[in-house]
Amino acid sequence: xxxxxFPAGTVLLLLVTLGCLAGPSPNPxxxxxxxxxLVILVIDGCRPEYLDLAPLPHLEQLAREGVTFERAWVxxxxxxxxPGHATIATGTLPSRHGLVSFWWKEAETGEVxxxxxxxxxxVGEETAILEAAGVPTFASLYRRRHxxxxxxATGGYKSFAVAALGLDADAVLFAYMPSAExxxxxxxxxxxxxxxxxGWRVVPETVPGQEPPVGSLNDPTLFRAADLGPGDxxxxxxxxxxxxxxxxxxxxxxxxxxxxxxYGHAYGGPADPERMAQLLVNVDAQIGRLIEAYKAAGxxxxxxxxxxxxxxxxxxxxxxxxxxxPGPLVEESIRAIVGAHVWLRxxxxxxxxxxxxxxxxxxxxxxxxxxxxxxxxxxxxxPGPGTAAQLSDEEAWAYExxxxxxxxxxxxxxxxxxxxxxxxxxxxxxxxxxxxxxxGVQHIPLIIAGPGVPQGVVSQAPARLVDIAPTxxxxxxxxxxxxxxxxxxxxxxxxxxxxVRREQEQAALWWxxxxxxxxxxxxxxx
Ligand SMILES: [Zn+2]
Numbered sequence: 001x002x003x004x005x006f007p008a009g010t011v012l013l014l015l016v017t018l019g020c021l022a023g024p025s026p027n028p029x030x031x032x033x034x035x036x037x038l039v040i041l042v043i044d045g046c047r048p049e050y051l052d053l054a055p056l057p058h059l060e061q062l063a064r065e066g067v068t069f070e071r072a073w074v075x076x077x078x079x080x081x082x083p084g085h086a087t088i089a090t091g092t093l094p095s096r097h098g099l100v101s102f103w104w105k106e107a108e109t110g111e112v113x114x115x116x117x118x119x120x121x122x123v124g125e126e127t128a129i130l131e132a133a134g135v136p137t138f139a140s141l142y143r144r145r146h147x148x149x150x151x152x153a154t155g156g157y158k159s160f161a162v163a164a165l166g167l168d169a170d171a172v173l174f175a176y177m178p179s180a181e182x183x184x185x186x187x188x189x190x191x192x193x194x195x196x197x198x199g200w201r202v203v204p205e206t207v208p209g210q211e212p213p214v215g216s217l218n219d220p221t222l223f224r225a226a227d228l229g230p231g232d233x234x235x236x237x238x239x240x241x242x243x244x245x246x247x248x249x250x251x252x253x254x255x256x257x258x259x260x261x262x263y264g265h266a267y268g269g270p271a272d273p274e275r276m277a278q279l280l281v282n283v284d285a286q287i288g289r290l291i292e293a294y295k296a297a298g299x300x301x302x303x304x305x306x307x308x309x310x311x312x313x314x315x316x317x318x319x320x321x322x323x324x325x326p327g328p329l330v331e332e333s334i335r336a337i338v339g340a341h342v343w344l345r346x347x348x349x350x351x352x353x354x355x356x357x358x359x360x361x362x363x364x365x366x367x368x369x370x371x372x373x374x375x376x377x378x379x380x381x382x383p384g385p386g387t388a389a390q391l392s393d394e395e396a397w398a399y400e401x402x403x404x405x406x407x408x409x410x411x412x413x414x415x416x417x418x419x420x421x422x423x424x425x426x427x428x429x430x431x432x433x434x435x436x437x438x439x440g441v442q443h444i445p446l447i448i449a450g451p452g453v454p455q456g457v458v459s460q461a462p463a464r465l466v467d468i469a470p471t472x473x474x475x476x477x478x479x480x481x482x483x484x485x486x487x488x489x490x491x492x493x494x495x496x497x498x499x500v501r502r503e504q505e506q507a508a509l510w511w512x513x514x515x516x517x518x519x520x521x522x523x524x525x526x
Contacts, residue, residue: 035149035251036451036476037303038142039290040088040468042165042254043283044081044158045261045434046309047270048072048445053277056284058291059447062305066449067457067491073442074311075464075510076405078341078412079434082116082126084310084465085164085256089153090135091469091483094406098133099126099164105334105343107379107409112334112343116160118176124208126160130167136482138469139168142252145478152212154244155256156237157228161310163207165254171212173244174256175236176205177226202226204240213247216240230275231282233259238286242293249297255290257283261434264313268431270440271315304450304475306468313432314440316423318364325425326360328353329414337425339435341412347371350413351384357416358386365424366390367417369403379407381415398516401509402437420521439517448491450475459490461503462510474499 048070051059074084076093078101086099094100103114115125139151153166157175166172178201204222206212216222222240234257241255260279267275287307294300322330325337332344332353344350354368367387374380381403382388383396391399403415418424420438434441446463449455452475463471470480471488474495480487486503489495 035146035302037294037299038252038306038472038476039294039303040165040254040306040308040472041287041290042085042088042161042256043260043307043309043445044161044256044258045264045269045311045313046280046445047312047440048443049270050260050276050280051445053273054281056280058284058288059307061291062287062307062447062449064456066305066447066453066455067459069446069448069459069461069463069488069490071460071511071514072308072444072446072463073439073510073514074444075402075442075462075466077403077415077437078339078406079311079436079441080339081158081261081310082160082164083406085161086130086167087465088308088310088468089139089165089167089254090130090133090137091466091473091480091485092133092135093466093484095404095408095411096133096484097130097135098408098410099130100406100408100410101341101412102160103335104410104412105347107347113410118157118159121159121163122176122205122207126163127167127207127210130164136480137168138254138473139166139170139252141473141478141481142476143168145476146251149252150248150250151252151254152244152248152250153254153256154237154241156233156240156258157202158256158258158261159205161256161258165256166207166210169210169252169254170250171244171248172207172210173212173216173240174205175202175222175233175240177202202228202236212244215247216243219243230263231259231279233257233262234279234283234286238289242289245290245293257286259283260309261313264432265430266432268315269313271431302451304448304453304472306449306472307445307447308465308468309444310465311434312441312443313434314421314423314436314438315432317421318419319423319428320362320365320418320425321428322425324362325365326353326356326362328356339424339426339433340416340418340437341435342414342416344413347413353414354384355386358384364419364422365416366419369399369415369417371407371411371413379409379411380404381407381411387417394512395516395520398513399437401513402517437517439514439521442514442517448472448475448488452493453491454493457490459488461488461490462507462514463488464510 083094151169152171155162162174350370357368369381466485470485473480474487487499
């Protein structure tokens with residue numbers, strides 16, 4: 001992509017930043033432990049503005065000690081939890097790692113595949129999907145360099161987030177609620193506590209072959225009644241994390257904190273800043289507990305901490321239910337429409353459905369992209385004819401670049417283009433959502449702090465989820481082989497010039513896409 005998309009201000013900022021940071025070569029002090037440590041904390045469904053809603057001393061401390069990426073974004077579609085976490089774990093895009101959403105339709109067979117249900121995650125089905133993609137993982141590249149190192153992923157009740165984060169990890173630990181029906185399938189059926197059909201309980205659970213030390217998996221304090229209130233899911237996640245950490249001390253720890261997303265859906269996210277502030281105060285306290293554990297173990301100074309989210313959240317100023325959507329779209333789609341991505345019963349109807357959407361002129365739903373087979377045998381997304389007529393070349397190119405992150409046999413047949421803060425489908429009582437192609441969904445927080453990271457820097461680099469693993473590996477002195485993302489060199493005190501060049505090439509492209517999304521959000525439809 002040509003440099004014409006690279007905004008002059010960004011070039012200047014990047015150069016100034018690098019100029020300021022270029023100095024004498026690093027002079028690392030030897031540490032008693034040969035391993036660099038890493039913690040990645042994913043606050044699920046967290047908008048960057050949430051971090052300003054209340055004093056959050058631990059997150060503020062990490063920001064002071066590191067780099068805040070103000071223009072961090074998801075940088076891919078579909079913007080929901082499974083693909084986001086798979087991308088963080090692998091440094092590859094959904095078009096490669098193949099976990100494109102919670103479920104999808106396989107283009108070749110027409111079969112609907114749904115490996116993210118809790119019952120399937122805990123028997124390894126989601127993990128198997130990702131393993132079959134043959135993509136690199138954070139864990140495997142780290143362990144190739146440090147064979148004795150331990151990698152673990154933990155979290156709460158979002159099993160599908162933790163299992164994806166924990167691809168190739170030594171241990172995976174999440175919360176599970178066995179129901180009477182699940183008990184029949186329970187491979188722990190000899191364990192009365194787990195197998196108890198009496199009422200719903202939260203129990204620690206894992207993935208076959210990735211069992212954590214038995215003390216954390218059977219920790220009696222992690223068996224609780226299932227009526228979790230706001231913030232309790234994050235407390236459970238950190239209790240489990242600390243239980244595992246005490247036994248295992250993994251060099252790499254990947255954590256999902258689920259409640260900001262869950263209650264963002266329930267409260268409407270940014271529409272209820274008071275309750276979101278309470279959730280963030282609790283998240284900050286949980287992160288503080290982890291930081292305290294690292295300090296007590298004498299490991300804090302050699303640990304890189306990364307805090308981010310898998311996607312943002314929008315509150316619906318307006319809501320489009322199925323009754324508001326064009327008939328052919330509702331009739332042809334597989335299952336209920338939730339958000340901008342749609343699989344059709346008959347994929348060959350995608351063009352016709354896109355034209356029906358364009359003809360219907362539903363307020364707030366201003367266009368559609370269709371998946372087409374490309375000449376090289378792969379797939380691409382192209383605007384419907386009425387949509388193309390509304391878009392400038394730059395806008396058309398930007399949407400296509402973003403949609404092509406999931407272009408492949410599993411990618412959705414259709415993407416809907418909607419105005420900002422418009423909820424599409426789902427249940428009307430869900431007040432917040434994040435499945436549209438808008439900046440409010442794409443914009444996420446990203447803080448990177450620790451050894452080798454400049455302190456107190458604010459970067460404007462358009463950092464994507466796919467850049468996190470390469471950047472973390474670079475900070476740990478490991479080449480991120482085979483990954484799609486770029487190394488975010490603003491996070492490095494002494495970046496390799498080749499990494500800076502690669503990042504600039506990608507940044508030009510993605511900055512331009514961000515500008516299109518931000519402008520569309522500010523103006524409504526083009
Ligand atoms: Zn969500």
